[in-house]
Amino acid sequence: MSPVAVLVGPPGAGKTTVGTLLAERLGVPFADSDALVEATAGRAISDIFLTDGEPVFRALERDAVAGGLADHDGVLALGGGAVMTEAVRDLLDGHPVVFLGVGLAVGVRRVGLSTARPLLAGVNPRATFSALLQERLPVYRSVARHEIATDNVSPDGVVDAVLAALRAEVGDGAR
Numbered sequence: 001m002s003p004v005a006v007l008v009g010p011p012g013a014g015k016t017t018v019g020t021l022l023a024e025r026l027g028v029p030f031a032d033s034d035a036l037v038e039a040t041a042g043r044a045i046s047d048i049f050l051t052d053g054e055p056v057f058r059a060l061e062r063d064a065v066a067g068g069l070a071d072h073d074g075v076l077a078l079g080g081g082a083v084m085t086e087a088v089r090d091l092l093d094g095h096p097v098v099f100l101g102v103g104l105a106v107g108v109r110r111v112g113l114s115t116a117r118p119l120l121a122g123v124n125p126r127a128t129f130s131a132l133l134q135e136r137l138p139v140y141r142s143v144a145r146h147e148i149a150t151d152n153v154s155p156d157g158v159v160d161a162v163l164a165a166l167r168a169e170v171g172d173g174a175r
């Protein structure tokens with residue numbers, strides 16, 4: 001048992017939106033490490049950040065990713081910062097990881113000023129998002145087999161691109 005696709009990328013890349021559609025198209029279940037953490041902790045992520053701090057959240061996230069990779073047979077979306085944990089990067093080795101990319105302008109527009117994303121809830125979300133992209137882009141690329149740009153592409157269009165990438169991979173493996 002292991003996921004047919006693991007989606008990584010920054011907040012607003014569409015991991016949850018695209019992951020849900022992709023799972024529907026493939027007829028498999030969808031899971032999201034953010035939702036797994038919230039279900040296990042019985043609390044919202046914003047509350048965990050506020051009350052316990054980011055390191056506690058990252059440890060819960062690592063455990064959720066480990067569980068998802070071991071038990072989940074469908075599409076698994078990771079929280080935007082999960083790949084910054086070394087243990088998560090190690091766990092991803094050998095899995096079909098797809099990086100959904102988004103540029104600064106579109107990313108900021110998509111996430112808006114939602115307080116549901118504690119890392120972006122500061123005074124200057126644009127600067128925070130920019131720094132986050134700069135730090136994380138090489139990390140997303142290092143764990144992913146495929147990179148799909150999502151700016152100006154509909155969620156269904158992104159699903160098409162992910163499926164094409166995964167199918168090309170299967171074809172490559174068969175040669």
Ligand SMILES: Nc1ncnc2c1ncn2[C@@H]1O[C@H](COP(=O)(O)OP(=O)(O)OP(=O)(O)O)[C@@H](O)[C@H]1O
Pocket residue numbers: 009010011012013014015016017018034079080110111117150153154155158
């Ligand atoms: N390809 C797309 N085109 C237009 N809007 C999109 C696209 N993908 C996602 N969105 C919109 O952007 C917002 C963020 O999407 P979503 O929650 O799926 O991102 P995420 O990658 O899961 O973010 P997070 O890391 O915070 O969980 C949602 O309002 C969603 O409808």
Ligand SMILES: O=C(O)C1=C[C@@H](O)[C@@H](O)[C@H](O)C1
Pocket residue numbers: 010011034045078079080081082116117118119
């Ligand atoms: O980019 C991040 O570090 C985060 C993204 C969200 O998916 C959540 O996992 C949390 O808000 C942290």
Ligand SMILES: [Mg+2]
Pocket residue numbers: 015016017032034077
């Ligand atoms: Mg999400």
